[in-house]
Amino acid sequence: MRVLVELWRSTVGRKALVAASGLLLWIWVGLHMAGNLTVFSGPAAFDGYAATLHRMPAALWAVRCVLALAAIVHVAGVTSLARASRAARPRHRKPAPRGMPALGAHSMRIGGALLLAFIGYHLLHLTFGLGHPHFLDDRVYDNVVRGLRPAWVAAVYVTAAALLGLHLFHGLWAATRSLGVRPDAAAWRRRPAVAALSLAIAAGFASVPLAVASGWLR
Numbered sequence: 001m002r003v004l005v006e007l008w009r010s011t012v013g014r015k016a017l018v019a020a021s022g023l024l025l026w027i028w029v030g031l032h033m034a035g036n037l038t039v040f041s042g043p044a045a046f047d048g049y050a051a052t053l054h055r056m057p058a059a060l061w062a063v064r065c066v067l068a069l070a071a072i073v074h075v076a077g078v079t080s081l082a083r084a085s086r087a088a089r090p091r092h093r094k095p096a097p098r099g100m101p102a103l104g105a106h107s108m109r110i111g112g113a114l115l116l117a118f119i120g121y122h123l124l125h126l127t128f129g130l131g132h133p134h135f136l137d138d139r140v141y142d143n144v145v146r147g148l149r150p151a152w153v154a155a156v157y158v159t160a161a162a163l164l165g166l167h168l169f170h171g172l173w174a175a176t177r178s179l180g181v182r183p184d185a186a187a188w189r190r191r192p193a194v195a196a197l198s199l200a201i202a203a204g205f206a207s208v209p210l211a212v213a214s215g216w217l218r
Contacts, residue, residue: 008077011084018077019175021070026168028067033204039217043141050140075116082109108170111163118160125153144208145217154209161209165202169195 007013035053039046053060126147129135134146148154172194211217 011081014077014081017073018081021074021077022171023175024070025067025074026172028063029164029168029201033201036208037204039141039144039208040211046141046144047139075112078108078112108167111167115160115163115167118156118163121156122160145212148209148212151213154213157209158206161202161206164205165198168201169198172198 007017035049038049124130125132126143129137129143132143132147135143148157173191208217
């Protein structure tokens, strides 16, 4: 814990903590997406996947606590770094870069806040059944399909998937540099791989509401 406190006191340390917590959250996002895709195998497979998770309550809550801590460190670190950046910003700035990296960078704060709000909505909607008139605790497949059936709900989930992809693109792009493990000479060679990975995760999450909206999942 003392090491974390010492890291937090420096800008470089906070960047490293933001990067490390972001990578941890990214691993969970990838695993969560893989679990979500079992919905295409039918109700038995998807409900069985959910039941398997709930048969390990201690491990499940341990993971949730680690993820909550990582999210707190990530959000607090990003907020602190943004404030420090504004305070140290020179009066006359250089022209901002253009292109996809610039779009990702400028969307990180707003997109991150929207993603945080969506996560809250998602938990209330499909975990606790708030605003879900057909919610049943032991019918996870039906909860997902019926919950995503309204067009506006599906649109919210697809939009969140797109925001997540953009957030991951910039976050993964910056994380290894913040951790000091990426040579600058290799940066441009890795950019397509980062973009492809971010797009794949966004498409994976968006595929479920789109499949429900199209009638593929019912």
